Every structure is written in structure tokens, then in C-alpha cells.
Amino acid sequence: MKKIDRKDFLKIGAGAVVGGVAGYTFSGAPFLGFQWLVEWSQDQYVPAGGVEKYVQAISESCVNGCKVSVRKIGERAVKIESKEGVCPSCLNALQLLYHPERVATPLKRSGEKGSGKFKAVSWDEALKDISAQINKAISEGKANSIAAVNKNESINGLLMEKFVRAVGSNNVYYEPTWKSLTSQALGGYIKYDFAATDYVLSFGAKLIEGWGNPVEMQKVFVDWKKKGVKLVQVDSVCTRTASVANEFVGIKPGSEAALAFGIANYLITEKRMTSTGADFAKWSQIIINKFPLSKVAALTGIAEDKIKKIANDFAQSKNPVAVAGKGAYGMSGSSAEIIAVYCLNTLVKSRAASLVKDSEISYVAEFSGIDKFAKEGNFSILILNNSNPVHNSVYGEELKKKMGKALVVAITPLINDSAAYADYILPTLSFLEVETPQNKAAVIKQNEAKDAKEIIISLASMVEKAKAAMPKQVSDVYNISNKEVAAGSFSFNVDKIKNDIDLYEKKLTDKEYPVTLVPMEVPLVCNGEGLAFPYVLKSIDPTILKLGKFYVQMNKDTAKKYGFSEGSSIKITSARGKIKAYVHLTDTVAPETVAIPLGFGHESYTKYGNDKGVNPKKIMTADIDPLTGIADWWSTRVKIS
């Protein structure tokens, strides 16, 4: 046998290496290696599997009482489904449940007010301190300096109202809703029987975009379509409601009340119709003298004939109804307007609108409404029950200052603009973690937060004066029954609103501020609550927020007149201040009008909600309505540059 010499050895070695590499390559192993490299370098997250299960839950934090079915994989909730429709805030429940910035434990302020610095404390410590201060205020005879702001009239709101009243304070407020607004203006809120009506005349109420009870209204809308109910929408922005309406009446912004006056005028003088409301004679005299059809036509930009036609159609329908309360989630309207619109219902004796009251919610407080309270009120203790008045009220800035001097307790799952100024933050659970008489909690508690009801009850149990009047435990809460009762008779309250009516015309024709700023609402964003949720951010239209730029909408001709083009920057100045944005041109907005999306410009609302757009409430009109105590901010005279 030949001895293998060095050269051969090298040859064989080289051959082996070549063969090996070739074999390795063709075996596909390197490709598998690549595949692995791909996965490793991308670090894909794989959601854990588990047994699928559906559980039911009912929301107690919204007024609709949304019923949902939760799809669970193991212990995780992965989807919210519902056969009956869900309100936007419940649609977002899953994102709230798993929000990384949810407050997990009670927090106590550890830095300057508003600095956003908090430290975790125990429930005991927090409640003890808060209750001690409440007790102190009571014993010092300053019970009325304890105040609360509720987000809405849900069970939680109800309980808070009970607590504040039990403590001996009259200072309980609700963020403006169609209920609170009309209750204050009319002495009871309007109960609409939308199923019975055949003609709806809406004064800027975005009926299908979240107005009133959004879940309910969606059903009403489908029903109207089937029955062929006629909807006439009066608005200065072409919203979706305006487009599904049988007739869209474009109107100069802010002149909705004038139109109502005009129609009333026509029905009273030409059709000899009367209303049974107190002070009707006085009111009608003012309207007839001050708002003849020719003037109404000039103020609203709607031709006289058209006004007459609307009035005739309205009066001749079988069961017409006129709806007041502009907006959807952010609600606004002066009492003069609400009264005038309601007057139309009484003139035609509409059977689809009646005044009712809640037995447990009176809306009677120290000040007539939240804005007035923010402006003039004095408080030493303020409890925010899931509400965000700093962002939502035109007096947010003033309120902030006052909060600096008081003890502020925020009951909320996320730190919002108002909670940022709190001394204590008491975290609440998402409704999915709460047990109700009908259902067990849909998912286990994610952190140390508690149900809002439980928080209020435990706080009450530590306040001597409130103990007796309050439920002892959560299950007792369901024994409180909030019934609908008939409201007293309707009054025009002429003495109170006369001044407003007198000034109205002047307001609409302010020469110094030639353009009108009106809000517009964005799907899912609502009045700003939605912005903390990433899937809401995902659905915001590029005409509103794009690449960090916030757009207001302007009529094309108006833009040309003032020298704006698509995308140019704009400074909007009102008597109260100025804001900056960019312009999107669209003829869906009335001439001489700028429409600004509502709900943006949060100062503190998780990293998802922060630094997005501007909050127009800062510059919106802050004239407080004499009856509702809420600023009539809907239309603001501004100049633009």
C-alpha cells in the first residue's frame, strides 16, 4: 500500500472540506440557520394559547349599561363582542384593562401639584388620610367646601352624589350631558320617544354619532330607516348625521337658536299655535318683536321660504319632534336655544318629547353647572369621579389653579389631565374585573385597583356623617332605585334668559372676530376619552391628525379669502387666547367657519394621548349660561391668520 504523503493528505483534507461544505449547503441546513436567524433577530412575540371561553359582563361605568361577551383564552381576555352594540368607552375596555399605564395602586402626590410625581401608598393610608380631611372639614362646619365632579349618571355617579349630599354638601356636578344640560334649562330632561315620531328636526344634535345614549341611537337609526322617518338636520358642518338625514339645512354657525326663534315666530303668528309653558306670552312677544323672519334669514343664512317650509313640514307631521343639544359626546347649547327648541315641541304638541326627572339625581347644586363652579366655586376638597374637567371644561385652567389649593382626590383608572393635579389617585377597575348581580367578574383583577363603588363605600364608612345614609356594602348599592318621574311644568324662564336673547344678535355679528370656530367630533375619540387607546389612534383620519400635525377644517372659498391653502399653518385667536394648527380644506364646513376636532390636546393622558393636537376649549367662549351654569362654547368668534 502506498504511503499517504503530505501532499495527498492535504488533497484529501481539502476534498473533505469541499465535500462537507457542499453537502451542508445542499442539505438546506444553512437555510434553516437563516430562518432561525430571521426569527431570532426579529424577536417575534408569540401570544400564549389556552382554552377558549366566553363570559358575560355588564358595564356599570357607562350610562348605557353595555352588555358584552368576553372571549377568553385561558385567563386572558382577548376580545369584546356584543350583539347589541357597545358604547365607545366600553369598546375600549380591553385596551383599558391591559393598559400599561393603568394605575395599579393608590398613589399619593410626591412632588409639586401637577408635576405628575406620585408614590404608591396603601389603600388604608390613602382612605384614612382623605376621610380624616373630610371629617375635619365637616367638623369645622365647612362641609359645603367638599365637592365632587361625576363623569356621568351611571351607578357610580349616583353613589357619589349620594355620598356628597350625605356629607352635607351641595356641590356635586356632572360633566355636561344632554341630560344635565336640558335638566338645568327646562327643569327636567327631555325624554324622547324616537320610536313614535315621524319627523325629527335636529338642531345640531349629532343623533347617530354618539348623541344621548349611543347604543340606543344606533338602533333608533336603523328603525327610522325602515319606517321612513324624516330627519331634518340643521348644522354648520356636514356631519354623518347631516348626510343620512333626509334634508340637511346648512346654517351659519351658532345661529341655531335664531332658526328656532324664527320657526316659533312663524308658527305663533301665522299658524296661531300656542305653548302651555309658563311665561309663554312674554317670551313670544320678545321673539316676535326681535326675530322677524327676515332677520332670522339674515342671521342664519337660510332663506325665508325655506324657514317657512321647514316650519310647515314640522307642524304638519303627525308626531314631529325637535331635538336640541348640539354635538354628540361633547354637548353644548345655551338655555335660550334649548328652551326655544323645546318650545317648538310644545307648540305642535309633540307626543314624542316629554319632561322627566331622575328620582335620585337632582342636578341641584350650589352652582347651576360645572363651568360656573369651576369659575366661581371655592372648595377645599374635590373628588373627581372618573371625570376630567380640566380638559373638558372651558374653565380648565381656572380649575387647575383652584385645585392647587385644595385636596384633590381622583377616582380613575388612568392619570388624566385632571388627575395629574390630584393629591390622591384611587385607581378603579375596568368593568371587566367587576362582579355584578348578573355576572361574576369576567377576568381576574389585574392589579390592586378597586371597583369605584367599593372605593366610595369604604370612604363613606370612614366619614361619620355619611355612614348612615350610605349603603354598607357593594351589594346594597343595587337596592338604590333611580326611577324616572314626571317633571314639573315647563317654564320659559324669560327673566333669566332675556338678557342672553338681547345680546344674541350682537354676538353673532361681532366684527372684530369675523370667523366662527366650531367643534367637530371624531369617531371613537369622543370628547377626548378615547385618545389613551392605541386602536383609537389607529382609526383617526389623516384629515385630522397626520404625521403629528393637527388639522382644522375650513371651507375652500373662505380659505381663499383669507389666504390659506391645503396644509398651511393657521393661528386662531379668540378673545380668550390663541391656538395654532394646520388647515385642511373641505366644503363640508360652512363658509366663514373653522371646524376644530374635539378631544385632542391632552396635557397628561398616558403617552398615547399626550402631545396630540390642541385643546380648543382653551380659547372657546366662556360666557356662562344663566340657567345651565355651563359655558355656551359651541361657537366662538375668532380671527384667523
Add this chain to the structure above:
Amino acid sequence: MVQFIKNIFQESSKNMRITLYVLITLVVLFAIFAIQILFWGLGYTDMNNNFTWGAWIIGDLGLVALGGGAFTTGYLLYIFRVDKLRPIINSTVLLGFMCYLFTFVFLLFDLGQPLRCWFGFAYPNWGKGVYPASMLTEVFFCLSIYFCILCVELIPTILEHKVLIKNKVIATIAHYMHVLMWTMAAAGTFLSFFHQGSLGGGMWGVLYGRPVWYSPHFFFMAVVAAIAGGTSFMTMMPYIAGKVMKKEVVPMETYQILTKVSGIVFVGYFIFRVYDVYTAIVKYAPMNFRDYFDMWGGYYGIWMLVLEFILIISAIFFLVQKKYREQEKFMVIGATSGILAIVTSKLSVLLHGFSVPNFPWKGFTAYMPTIQEWAITFGCFACMILIYMIFAKWFPLFPHLEHEEHEAHH
């Protein structure tokens, strides 16, 4: 090594030094941003869900079309035996090689998952017959094979390096490779027809949902465009090199042949392009219920089309007529217009094509490459220039030059 580089800089003129600095800076920037893009993804580009491709694809289309001059020249030389082209063939092959190399580089950057690029070979989208269903599958295969061919074609140039050629074995290999080159040229031309067509035009032509692009003949037009523009490109590069080196690197008559070819093919291209626009106006746009001229708008308006035609006509005017072509400056103007005409057409396919709204309520969009995209695009071009310079300096890129030097020595 350091000394070596220092020497190069010291030997060069001031202008040359500045050029070198600029080129090297670009290459360094390329390297830096390449890492960013490869590791953190395409978010850093200005491409988006509407403008799905950008600067790099323009680079691809341009490079492949212009690199197409390589197969044309090869074909003329090796198959038609136009021997006067021999002085330019090495340069041509190198340019072709680089064009394709950087096409790959651009394509790789454009992939969201560059590590999965081999999926294109592993799971090719072949249709029912032999013809691939996806134009990109065709691009994948043809481009890679043709690239291999260009590599083989390039080898003799390297082997003929004055040091290497002294080795007997190498000399023999180089010799036989040269002899066999016609097979390569033939195969290359065959393949080129496919990927020129697919990457340059077919890719767009088959998108029947998008009326801006859809046209069945787009594939063939791209081949013509590549021959027309590519030959101009192959003329201009050595011409510029010659100007920089202040030597006659390629004899004028060689340029004349190529530019003549370019000019004549441009006539064909012109006719084809007119037909293309005509059919788009009367047939393909209306078939999709769109109006051809309404699809021009925004920043990339009809001026792009006008510019393209002006450039094509200028190329034809100066290159076809002998009296102009034979004057150096008109030849240069003609060939440059030719190159620009092709570049403009690719720009308009892309920029205009993507900017057209898909929904009546959306407007024209625009695209502004980010610094990353610019750096990578121009970094690649800088690499190409550097490689070309290296070859011009140390390798027998221009046999004519050595020939002359040789003569001069005697």
C-alpha cells in the same frame, strides 16, 4: 498599506483628491446607514403603504437598463464580430458587472426581510408552464444567472493584469476564456432580454389593477429602452474616464459605432413610446375608466412626459445624423440626452406611477427620500465610480491605451 494609500493621494491632482474624499465620504455614509436600515428596518425611509417603492427601485431600474449596454456590446462584438468594439469591451463588461452587482444591493435593501431573500429561489412562483407567474421570480433567476455570466466575462480582464498574465497557466486560461466568450455573450443576451423586460417594464405592465402602469407591451419596450440607453451609457463612461485621465482610452471610431447603434435604436424606442402613450390614452386608461391626462398631476405632472420626449428627440437628432455625431461635442450631447431620457422614463414610471391616487377622494402623493435613502443610493454610485477608477488604474480596462503606450515605448 497606509503608505500605499498615502502615495495615491499624494500622486493625485488636487481635483482628484477632492473627488476621492467625496467618494469615500459617501461610501462611509453608505456603510453607516446600511447598518441602520438592515437592523432597524425600512421605517427610516420615506416609502410607505402608498409609495411602496422609492429611490432604490429607481436605482435598480436605471442601473439595469443602462447596464443593458453590456449585453448589446457583447452581442455585437462576439456574435456579429464587430471587432472595432474590442477596445471598449472590458470597460463595458465591468460597467455591466457593477450595474448588476448594485442592482442586487439595492434589491436587498428594498426587501423587508433581506435574510429571507433566498425564499425567491426556494419557493419560486412558477406558473403552469415554464414561464414564471411572478415577474420578480423571473428577475430573481435571470438576474442571478446573468450576473454569473458577467462575472465570467470579467475574469479575463482581471487575469490579463500585467502581473498575473506572466503566469503560463493563467495566460492560457485567459486566452481560452476569450475564445469561448461568444457562448457567454449569446447566453447573456438571451437572459438579458428577459430580465430587462421584466424588471424594466413587465413588472409594471402586469399590474392590471393599476391603470397607470398596465400595458401588455411594456415588457418589450423596456428591452428596446435598455439597448438604446445602455449603448449611450457604455459610450459615455469611458469617454468621461478618458477626459479625466487626459488620454485617448478608446478610439473615436469605437464610440461612433456604439452611438450610432444607440441613435438608431432610439428611433425605434421613440416609435414604441409614442405607440405606448397612444394606446394608454385610447385603450388602457379608458378600460379602467380613467382618463390618461387626469392621471398626470401633483408634483410629477405631465412635464415628466414632455421632458422625456425632448430628451429622446435630442438623442435621435444628434446621434442618427452622421454630421452631428462625428463632432465630439454633439456626440456627447446626444449620448447624454439618451442616458437622461432613459433615467427620466424610469423616474416617471416610479414617481408618477405611485403618486397617482387610487381613490377619487384622495389626492396625488409625493415622495421625498430620507437621508438614509440618499446616502445608500449615492453611496452605491460612489462605490461604482471607485471600482471603475481602480480598474482603470491597475487593470487592463482599456487595452487600446496599453497598446498605444506600448507603441510609444518603441
Add this chain to the structure above:
Amino acid sequence: MIVKDSKMKRKWGMAIDLDKCTGCGACSLACNQENNMPIFEDDSDVPKRVAFLELMKVTNDRDAKFPDVKTAYLPKMCQQCEGNDTHGHKADPPCVSVCPAVATDVGDDGVVSQIWSRCIGCRYCQTACPYEARVFNWWKPEYEGTFKEGLNPEVSVASRGTIVKCTFCSHIWKRERDKAVAKGILDINAVTYTPACAAACPTGAIVFGDLNDPNSEISKLAKSDRAVRLVNAIDDQPEDKKKALMEKKQYPNPKVYYLTSQKWLRDMMRFKKNS
């Protein structure tokens, strides 16, 4: 488990009644949640946004002036194009044949599938799609902290640099099939399902069903006078011209039908001269 020779007889389709759509956004939210859409702090980079369903706001201010204007919302997802192959061959949507890696294909049920782990990210399919229905993960999909808890295990999380798109929630079909199989029902044609968006719509504007079944609601809606498909005007043509056009290979032929009684919306769906 599945019967071998049971051939899929269904062809899923969708009808979206724009007259009933209020623009509430429930469909968009449900889709995002169901399909594990990535979560970013600032999602206002709309052209790079990753979402299957786009709630497009459509107005007619191109043609009209205030107050004759109109606004509508139009939920747009992958239209599951059938392509124009009228010769009874396999469906041929614009986006499928172009993929160099066979990462996207048409199922027997007509749904255009997308394999995220196969996609190389060349975006050719995105270029081919006339409806901007495909989205690319320009950034790595992120799910901050506890947001991961809400992810649906049936939809895998995509890598950066891949194309994703709506697949008519075909994972829900699989879910329903598995349930049927567990009950001993092996016929795949017995399985029906509802995609997340259709299930979430509070006004019932989104109807989903089998286009092959002439008695299904969707088949009837698709044939109604109100039905129109996005952007292309071929549906408005007389039958013979339509057929001729279809044979010329130029129509995506979507399986999503939009229903509207509004002339302005039909007009807005078409490109107009001099717009």
C-alpha cells in the same frame, strides 16, 4: 379529522351597506383587536400605519359646495379580489400572481391568504393592489408591556418587514370548524362564520356570507341595484360590454360589495374627468 373529499363549496363575500353605516368605528376597533394590530405611541403617520381596516371618510366636496355636500364613512379592507378570469379557472387577484415567494394565495373559498412568515417583504403585491389594502410592517410591531395580554393567539404576530392584510378573519372560520369537528360534524361546508368587523357593526351594515349560495342574504345584496364595487366603474356597464372587458384582463373583480342608494356616493366612487 377532516373528511378528505369534502370540497369547499363556499365563496365568502361581504356586503357593506353605506346607507346604514354611521361611521362609529366599531368595525375598525374590532378588527385591530382581533388581528393583533401593532401598538404605537404615535400612529399619526397614516401612510405607514398598520391596520387591515381603514375607515375612510368620503365627502363629495369635489363636486359640490356647502350645504349641498355629503359625508360618508367607508370601511375598506382587502376586497378579496376574484380577478377577471371568467373561464372558470382559479381566481387570479392582482396581488397573488406577482409574489415571488408564493407568500400569498387564493383559497378554495375565495379568500386571499397571506403567510406572514413566508413573505420576504418585497412589497410587489402592495404595488399591485389597487385598493391599498395591503400594509407593510415598516417598523417592528410592538405591544407595550401588559398590552401583550390582550393578543389573540390565533393570529400570529408578524415580523418587521413583512406584508400583512385582511383575510376575512379566516382564523375564525378555522375556530368554527374545529368546534364543528369536536361536535362530530366533519363536513366543512357546514361551517359558517362571521368576521370580527361584521360581528361588531351595531347597525348591521356589514353582511357576510356565501356568494355561491344563491339564497344567502349576501348573494341577494350583491345583485341588488344598490350594489357597487370600489372605484372601478365596470359594474355600471351593460352586461355584454362588461363581459368583454372582463375577458381583457383588467378588472380586479372584488368580493366586497358596497351598497348605497346615494347617487353622490356612486359618483364619488368613480374618477371623474378634471377632478
